[in-house]
Amino acid sequence: MVESNAAAARSNSTDGAADDSSREPLIRVCAMSKIYRVGVEVIHALRGLELTIGRNEMVAIMGSSGSGKSTLMNMLGCLDRPTTGAYFLNGRDVSRMGAKELAMVRNQEIGFVFQSFELLPRQTALENVELPLVYSHGAWRGRRARALAALDRVGLSSRVHHRPNQLSGGQKQRVAIARAILNKPSILLADEPTGNLDSATTAEILELFRQIHAEGQTVIIVTHEDEVAAHCHRVVRLRDGYVLSDLPIAQDIAARHRAPSPQAAQSAANDTNAGVAC
Numbered sequence: 275m276v277e278s279n280a281a282a283a284r285s286n287s288t289d290g291a292a293d294d295s296s297r298e299p300l301i302r303v304c305a306m307s308k309i310y311r312v313g314v315e316v317i318h319a320l321r322g323l324e325l326t327i328g329r330n331e332m333v334a335i336m337g338s339s340g341s342g343k344s345t346l347m348n349m350l351g352c353l354d355r356p357t358t359g360a361y362f363l364n365g366r367d368v369s370r371m372g373a374k375e376l377a378m379v380r381n382q383e384i385g386f387v388f389q390s391f392e393l394l395p396r397q398t399a400l401e402n403v404e405l406p407l408v409y410s411h412g413a414w415r416g417r418r419a420r421a422l423a424a425l426d427r428v429g430l431s432s433r434v435h436h437r438p439n440q441l442s443g444g445q446k447q448r449v450a451i452a453r454a455i456l457n458k459p460s461i462l463l464a465d466e467p468t469g470n471l472d473s474a475t476t477a478e479i480l481e482l483f484r485q486i487h488a489e490g491q492t493v494i495i496v497t498h499e500d501e502v503a504a505h506c507h508r509v510v511r512l513r514d515g516y517v518l519s520d521l522p523i524a525q526d527i528a529a530r531h532r533a534p535s536p537q538a539a540q541s542a543a544n545d546t547n548a549g550v551a552c
């Protein structure tokens with residue numbers, strides 16, 4: 275059996291401000307697969323992946339390079355569609371939505387932060403943060419005040435007119451976080467957000483994520499670093515496109531120190547591949 279104690283992890287997280295009247299979790303991924311075709315090569319990036327994430331959780335996604343972490347984040351962030359399987363966000367099956375509806379959900383519900391910051395180099399910090407409002411119906415009015423407030427929220431009030439090449443790595447990531455939280459999304463997705471940062475700056479960025487989570491948001495962070503995962507309440511480990519283990523942080527750390535035999539790991543893999551009814 276896949277090591278799973280997600281419910282215990284969820285009970286560790288505080289209740290968010292989000293509407294909890296329905297029993298539907300915020301995220302429910304059912305038997306999700308993603309197949310890429312490159313020439314004659316067929317790549318199974320996700321293989322029948324099952325995952326449930328509740329409101330106001332703070333979750334780390336870990337796994338070796340190529341295990342499917344970014345592919346999963348692209349699916350959760352509605353940037354791409356699964357080949358098979360379903361993805362329910364707030365109870366709605368987004369895997370069946372049309373492009374327009376999907377873009378709207380993405381704009382309202384999701385904030386993204388990437389390792390490489392993804393800022394427009396010629397725009398100032400303020401203009402970069404305002405960007406999501408360009409695509410947000412009716413939100414253009416008052417955009418400047420909202421963007422300034424978001425920059426203030428991440429401690430960058432004194433750098434609003436700086437361009438990315440005039441900012442440090444940590445400051446660039448703060449701009450990216452301000453842009454990501456501007457629309458007050460339900461979910462903040464961060465793919466290796468501290469991968470390009472030194473340890474002091476990493477600690478500052480993690481503190482920011484902790485605060486955002488404490489304000490009620492769901493935060494999902496892909497990372498290779500144990501130090502980053504230790505700030506989350508739950509660790510989901512992927513291998514070859516499926517969930518290898520899903521544990522509260524304390525149990526994940528304990529499990530790593532137990533160092534399973536290769537046979538046990540293979541057995542867990544086989545059990546997981548059998549799939550769980552959604």
Ligand SMILES: Nc1ncnc2c1ncn2[C@@H]1O[C@H](COP(=O)(O)OP(=O)(O)OP(=O)(O)O)[C@@H](O)[C@H]1O
Binds near residue numbers: 343
């Ligand atoms: N657009 C794509 N076209 C073809 N193959 C892809 C594409 N994106 C990802 N893959 C493949 O899918 C698999 C999973 O890739 P993914 O980027 O999700 O891994 P990852 O866990 O994020 O790795 P890393 O830790 O290196 O970022 C890899 O084998 C990768 O080569």
Ligand SMILES: [Mg+2]
Binds near residue numbers: 343345
């Ligand atoms: Mg990746």
